[in-house]
Amino acid sequence: SAVISQKPSRDICQRGTSLTIQCQVDSQVTMMFWYRQQPGQSLTLIATANQGSEATYESGFVIDKFPISRPNLTFSTLTVSNMSPEDSSIYLCSVIGSGGGTDTQYFGPGTRLTVL
């Protein structure tokens, strides 16, 4: 499977600021996704990052709050905008298309975000 890295691994941010999280894959992949894991909870899909076009957002998530870019088949960014303490979560990217089959997702190590 592909090697997935995320930057930063963790950050502490002030309310009202924005943070951009990067996801880098060591090989070209078909699909990239962004998930949020709130403290002590399960994972919720934020959006599918589409290469060369606008991301597809899940219900409850909007582009103004979580803008996403995917300029090529190995890289994506997620920005958490105008942060509040409720945005404190682990943000994970995942990929499909690295050898595990068309329905198998592999996850990055996550970015742990704390908003004060």
Next chain:
Amino acid sequence: GDSVTQMEGPVTLSEEAFLTINCTYTATGYPSLFWYVQYPGEGLQLLLKATKADDKGSNKGFEATYRKETTSFHLEKGSVQVSDSAVYFCALSPFSGGYNKLIFGAGTRLAVHP
């Protein structure tokens, strides 16, 4: 809509005990089923998967069988170790073979004591 239900944790076991973590699902199509594990401070790792009814996924001594008749995918291990302490997530991909999002259960925390 599609959903996954897992047994609530935490599950606390002694080393070498038998483990079962229950997982049931609701799906309108023919999903693929997965177990992911999250060790303390780490991201999610794929543990095992099954893509059709009666398939058995296995890895690192863990097993789960895709039971369509009971819509279940229970995780089992015959003898747990302290190093198995982690949070385990059951998940489904709504259509086997398709590029789909994953729908996760709530997760079950396992603590194994020496």
